[in-house]
Amino acid sequence: MTVTLDEFRERAREFLAANCVPRNDPPVERSEADYVAECRRFHQALADAGLGGITYPVAYGGLGLDKTYLEVFNRELSQYQAPLVPAAISHGMCLPVMNDFGTPEQRTRYQARIIRCDDIWCQMFSEPGAGSDVASLATRAVRDGDEWVLNGQKVWTSGAQYCEYGLCVARTDPAQPKHRGLSMFIVDLSLPGVDIRPLRQINGSSHFNEIYLTDVRVGHDCLVGDEGNGWNVAVAMLMYERVAIGAGGSGALGGTMTSTKLIKEARSRGRAGDPVVRDALADLHIRERIQTFIGMRIRQAAEAGRAPGPEGSIAKLNAALIGRRAADVAMELVGPSSQAWEAAGDDGDQWAGAVIGAPAMAIAGGTNEVQRNIIGERVLGLPKEPDPYKGQPWEQVPRS
Ligand SMILES: Cc1cc2nc3c(=O)[nH]c(=O)nc-3n(C[C@H](O)[C@H](O)[C@H](O)COP(=O)(O)OP(=O)(O)OC[C@H]3O[C@@H](n4cnc5c(N)ncnc54)[C@H](O)[C@@H]3O)c2cc1C
Structure with missing residues (x-):
């Protein structure tokens, strides 16, 4: 696409002025369902206006522009209250991970839909027994022919109640040390066996959920990255998360x-x-x-x-x-x-x-x-925290 920075800035300005509330106006009050719907409409309109997925390849629904264009867009966006939060994990974490680790088929199938918010994705990492030490997680994925069967429980899953898909890290080889036996899966949240239960918080809202996975069957083509490489994919995703928050x-x-x-x-x-x-x-x-x-x-x-x-x-x-x-x-x-x-x-x-x-x-x-x-x-290069179980198979490490 040949668009100069000035043309792009003008396009962004026009779009944002027509579609967003200025930053210093009183915040818009709406229900969660309305906010999610507004977020989807906003991103679809953004993509239709030639402003969505700025740095992602054209072949996968993006604009194929360099990061200077993204900076320009973000500077303009900072003047407005845009309905972005419901898709923050989907766009800030799942989309770059799909871009970095997805197969061409996965990217063709999912990337443009994530950019447009036709599908919103969530992050299924934390479990009741694995938060800070997420590599110790216990959700299992067992190969059965061309499918994987997932069983376990996730918790703290932001936005799952309105998401279409989740990126779920699961243990595929318990005989490996904890970081090595993990794999990352795409989970369609409408599949049988996926039970999403919103958790009510002190502020009255239900930002996150617990998700029970009972014999959930996903295809082998839902593996993101290689089998056993889930930890590297998860670390990349966590880095994107920290950068997005910080x-x-x-x-x-x-x-x-x-x-x-x-x-x-x-x-x-x-x-x-x-x-x-x-x-x-x-x-x-x-x-x-x-x-x-x-x-x-x-x-x-x-x-x-x-x-x-x-x-x-x-x-x-x-x-x-x-x-x-x-x-x-x-x-x-x-x-x-x-x-x-x-x-x-x-x-x-x-x-x-x-x-x-x-x-x-x-x-x-x-x-x-x-x-x-x-x-x-x-x-700072300080010594690593001691781990008495380092290198031991996950299945032999005591779990509370
Ligand atoms: C608003 C919100 C949204 C979230 N969204 C998601 C999401 O979408 N998907 C998802 O997968 N997870 C999500 N999480 C979960 C989040 O990543 C975990 O809560 C976090 O990693 C901490 O894990 P934990 O709650 O199990 O606490 P624990 O790991 O049990 O920690 C308990 C306490 O021990 C301390 N501690 C633990 N290990 C160490 C150590 N090695 N050294 C020093 N202190 C330590 C911790 O700092 C903490 O104070 C969300 C959490 C919040 C609050």
Whole structure:
């Protein structure tokens, strides 16, 4: 496609102005079902307007443009509230993994549909007994002719209740050490034996689910990457996740509790002169700026063709720490409205939702402690955590 950067920017501007709410307008209130439907419509319209899948190959539904175009688009997009969240994992993690590891047949079959949000995908990694140490997972996949039979339980699966497919890591060889006997599968979530149960959270929503897999049969052509290579595919996906969470730009919680919003709030509540409040806000703003620079560094590395590395962990950890700090400042400023929203009569429910949701950032995509371990080992060169069972077959390692 021959489109200049200026033409592309103009196309993006026109589309976003016609299809999105400006960033500083009050957030749009809608049910989850409406939000998902809006997200699908938005991405379909984006693709129809020649703006979807910017860096992905034309043969697989993308535009085949370089990352400069993506940067231009993201800069324009940052001025708006676009309905992106329901497809964040699908686009930020599943799509690049499909692009990197999928066979040509898989890419032809699935990639364009993911870009357009005709299908939304989820990440099926965590289990009740395997979160931080996800390589110890117990969901089994057993070969039966041209099929694999999956049995096990996943948990924390964001968005599965409205997704069409999941990328599911399962154990194909229990006689291998834990990292080696894993394989990655495409699971059609409408298959018999897939039971998705939403989990209700403290904030009232059901962001994630538990998924029971009972004799779920998938074809051998649903294997992503080679049999036994699931850990490498999973690690690539986790890196994309950390980069997506950590390098998403300024504002730790998708713009909910940015320093800019909190400064406005402090002014409107007559607290902007309070030296303690000023200090907290300045500190938050500085950390957000640092986060922006970390994000820029990651994006530049990606533009130079380098795969995401441990810097994703730095960005993700920092984003989680900023989120907690922002929540503390918000609670101090907003007071009871951050807890008792029904009586508040203002936008208390938004504050409450953001405050209650802030700790999730320290867990999702790998906990803060796990990010610190990665940074310690892979950036600072500290000795690895001792593992008394290293190299032993998974089936011989005691499990709680
Ligand atoms: C909002 C949200 C969305 C999520 N979405 C998904 C999803 O879509 N798909 C999916 O597969 N998973 C998802 N997860 C799960 C997430 O990846 C796990 O919760 C996370 O990896 C932690 O695992 P765990 O909850 O089992 O905690 P555990 O691993 O049991 O950890 C418990 C505590 O021990 C600490 N700990 C564990 N190991 C170490 C160590 N080696 N060193 C130091 N401390 C350690 C942890 O930091 C934590 O504080 C989501 C989680 C959240 C909060």
